[in-house]
Amino acid sequence: MSSTSLHGSCFCKKIQLELSGEPHAIALCHCTDCRKISGSVFTLNFIVSTTDLKISGSSPAENPKTSDSGKKYINYFCKDCGSPLYGGAVDESGKLQTAVVRAGCFDDLEVLKGKKPSVEIYTAQRMEWISPVEGAAQFEGMLPAR
Template identity: 55%
Template structure:
């Protein structure tokens, strides 16, 4: 089991099992959400996560056209995870966990990115991740 949380420690997240996939994302939304040039994310089944604390929810239409809800610590602002919303307005079965919130560097070392998405938004001085599939847009979430 891996654990992580926000900068101030008021929101904690634990997961069991293995990520469905791991991805670097270069989209405009991820840059704005994090203040960095890209994000590194793990995709999990929501049932495999345990979230304690009260993250703040911000909903919007993502670059992909999907409705997504992003969750942050309401105290320190740390971006935590995102949920794609189904057309019915209910959350999908998968969660996009911001990998940087995990406490154990060994977990991050175990999981190299399997895919890079929105590669047309990657700045030209960052090299593609070795061995990762390169996609211009967003693949369907499992």
């Protein structure tokens, strides 16, 4: 990713996001939660520092749950149009640790050209007709803790 910011929004454009800096990873996720949230069989996500993500416009709605690891995870979406925008695990104080930005919310999908996923997670749940991304690290479940 270049030093240029990436811009995105929800479907109704009431929430905008700006992403600066380099992602920690670009990940394909095949988990059941991502399927349900996206309405597809996987999601493409930019895993970024929360300091690199700016939200403007309406405040996103929150959908909290407990992740496989037992941590609280919150998905953020537009309460008006339902577009999923980002999510992430939160610490004991309720602060988002790292943001998982849904790549489909970027306004200019040209920014995704050449942005091959570096990792695939929940590959045990990947559809058998979807091939692994060549060169991407493969994990049957969640990424190992850093």
